[in-house]
Amino acid sequence: MTLNPGNQLVVTAIGEDRPGIVSELTKLVSETNCNIIDSRIAILGNEFTFIMLLEGDMAAISRVEYNIPTKSVELGLLTMMKRTSQHQEKQYKAGYKLTYHGPDTPGTLSKVTQLMADYQVNIAALKSDSLEQDGEMVMRSEIDINFSREVDEAEFKHQLEIIFSKSNVEHILKRIR
Incomplete structure (x- = not known):
């Protein structure tokens, strides 16, 4: 199969979790002669979520777009599709992995991601959840971020320290590239 990297489709499916x-x-x-270039699966509550990035020629992409709604009804899924094109990698001066955990306090993730938005820090991946530990609810998050050349890393790290110290949250910011 010859693929044209300009023909890509993002497909998101959500529905009750079950095998198959x-x-x-x-x-x-x-x-439909498409290729899955990237995919992610998560179980959120009792819901299954599946995101795929597909690639193929125009006819193959059109066949997926035509057939997914019927398959969605058959499987009891809510689906959404959007055509896209190959990702253009940006040049960043540094990449980090931020991990943090502590008391499950509403608003912590919002404050952290707002700080990232304020400093134009790119979020490349994010995983966050809450769980019971020793009778108390705790949160944990893992975020891959990229700094552009314009980001004042020292000031960003200082502001991050302020957020986490006020929330009694432990964190590690480790450079990964």
Whole structure:
């Protein structure tokens, strides 16, 4: 199969978690002659979420767009699709992994991501959850971030320290590239 990197489609599927959903969706993608370039799965509450980045020629992308709604009804899924193009990698001066955990206090993630927005720090990946530990609810987050050349790293790190010290949250900011 010859692929044109300009023909890509993002497909998001959400529905009640049960065995076989991934198999059905990947089979449909394969039958339409598309290739799965990237994918993510998460279980949120009782809901299954599946995001795929597909690539193929225009006819293959059109076949997926035509067939997904029928398959979605059959599987009881809510789906959304959007055409896109190959990601253009930006040049960053540094990449970090921020991990933090502590008391599950509403608003911590919002404050952290707002700081990132204020400093134009790019969020490349984010995973956050809450769990019970020793009878108390705690949160934990892992965020991959990229600094552009314009970011004042020292000031950003200082502001991050302020947020976490006020929230009694432990964190590690480790350079990964």
